[in-house]
Amino acid sequence: MEYNNILFSADNGIARLTLNRPDKLNSFTGEMHAELRDALDTIQADKSVRVLVLSGAGRAFCAGQDLADSEMAVQPDGRPADIGDVVERNYKPLVLRLQSLRVPTIAAVNGIAAGAGASVALACDLVLATRSASFLQAFSKIGLVPDTGSTWFLPQRVGMARAMGLAMLADKLPAEKAAEWGLIWEVCDDAEFAAKVDALAAKLAAMPTKALVRTRQAMHAAPGHTLEQQLSFEGGFMRELGWCHDYAEGVAAFMEKRAPRFTGE
Structure with a gap:
């Protein structure tokens, strides 16, 4: 498959998968999901891969679903898009694959991780974020419920009270507070981020x-x-x-x- 929405490489046991729509803050489309499925299938089959690093190009990790994508458009007969079907076809398989992948996974969050973007990061085993990054459950702002596993991940990691506040109020959670609350593994200075991610990936790639x-x-x-x-x-x-x-x-x-x-x- 030709990749137009992601970057993918594998070297020295480390697979790197980068969401690559920086002009759209790496928001998800149906085409991006298809490319992600193909890349994750490759990782699952390639026994030389020992760890996956998932990141975003540009100034964001991922802003969630692209609301302008054709899958979200009003139907020709005037009916709204079946968003539940989009979740079942795209987001559910993505989260389940990340959670069952045959290698450990790192989410390298370099900027905003919003909506499904935050959920996908939390579906990885370890989340490393820049100090300038933030996490946002944006669903209530458009009349929706958190999806892509957030209603499962959040209460388990930060407790019901904080999970409810994050989901209902849709306030940005700075990376430092996310680490303090136990939502993510670690925060580091932006200038040190790339080196920290590389070191963590190399460490995991050498482990059992x-x-x-x-x-x-x-x-x-x-x-x-x-x-x-x-x-x-x-x-x-x-x-x-x-x-x-x-x-x-x-x-x-x-x-x-x-x-x-x-x-x-």
Whole structure:
């Protein structure tokens, strides 16, 4: 597929996927979603990839859905667009793919992350943001409900009171406060951002990939389990990982007092 709305590359175990509509603040269109699906399928199939960095070109991460996109247009018979269908066809698969991707994911938020853009960032495993970045649940400003997983992510990360305030009042949340509240992983100065993202990506790319992904799965499963169920769930992953190359390598490296050489398997 030819990419016109995203940039995609993979090198040294690091896949970089950049939303590339800077003149539109990287807002989503149907074409962009199709390109994202193709790129994520490539990552899923390419065993050389060990981590994904998702970012936005220009001065924004992503401003959410492009309301001028043809998918949002009034139908020829005068009926409004079926926005729920857009969510089902585009945003639901995107979030589920990010949450189940075979490699850890980093959202590098360099500016505003609004609406679905904020939700997509939160669907990644780690969110690193510039100090000038901000997060905005803009849906109430146009008479809609937060989507793309925000009603699931927000209460779990910041609690119901803060989640309700962010969703209903649609106030910008500065990156520093987002980190303070536990919504994102880390904030850094704008000038240091690119180097920080690169260092984090390189670190994750050298780690035991399967163990990182199983950690994600275990943590996501926990709210739906009792403690007893979660202990057994962890045990299943420990059994699987204990038979993997990276566990044997990690133990050998520990015993030999050297740095491990993980392969992701």
